[in-house]
Amino acid sequence: MSPRKYDAPRRQEQAAATRAAIIDAAEELFVERGYGATTMAAIASKARVAPKSVYGLGDKAQLLTLALDRAIVGDDEPIPLADRPPLQGVLGASDGRGQARLGATFAAPMLLRLYPLYRAFEQAAGMDPDLAGRWREYQERRRQDVRRVVEAVEAVAPLRAGLDTDRATDSLWALIGWHPVALLVEERGWDEEDLRRWIEDVFVALLLGDAPT
CATH class of the missing domain: 1.10.357.10 (Tetracycline Repressor, domain 2)
Known part of the structure; x- marks a missing residue:
């Protein structure tokens, strides 16, 4: 045998x-x-x-x-997020509003998946020093991804008047996070399409304003 x-x-x-x-x-x-x-x-x-x-x-x-x-x-x-086709598509778009549209399309489903876990993570970080360090690492990683997007916008369109790269990065990083998404989904009943439109609106209003794109 x-x-x-x-x-x-x-x-x-x-x-x-x-x-x-x-x-x-x-x-x-x-x-x-x-x-x-x-x-x-x-x-x-x-x-x-x-x-x-x-x-x-x-x-x-x-x-x-x-x-x-x-x-x-x-x-x-x-495969890191920065190397994946959805974010690469945002970075490679030829105009600011196209970047906003593509960015919102990939960010909305990601935030729906992510925000409940981020809430648990942030709460745990408040009790565990090791997790607090990991939390800061994740937030810095997220900020670097946001900065890549802001720099890609600057390459094809001027930022809104009075806005520099650092301030644009900090603002977009802070505004499009788990806290507002949780409120909009759980308190206002928003779905993925609502989130997609909101992210696109925030992106355009914050970064581009009335600048031609």
Whole structure:
């Protein structure tokens, strides 16, 4: 009797499915219960895996960042947001209003995925110094992505009068974040299309004003 062949692709599929189930469970519990009230045992139970599988993927803080990274880009591929076609399309558009339209189209679904996790992350950062450091890292990374967009706008159209790159970056970074999105979605019932139109309006009014584009 010949030995059974090692099925590497199947094992890889199973490992990927287990990883996805753990991250799904962690994300759902972080959003429902908050970071502090979510235990590793609860994540294992919800994912229907052994606790050692959860710990094998990372500690609770690492699970939070894995869920965040997936929510930001929409998948598990190790490709930074800045290198992905949607943001590249914004950066490469030939006019300011085109950048606003493309930016809103990719940012609206991303913010809908992301804002509940960002809320849990920010709350956890207020209690855990290590997570506070990670929170600042994520915000600085987000600010750098916003700055790339602002610089791309400046390359094709003048910014609104009186606005420089730093102030434009800070303003756009602060205005289009999880807090206003949570209010608009949860208190006003906005959907993805509402958010898309709002992001485009903010982008144009803040950066371009009456400048020709």
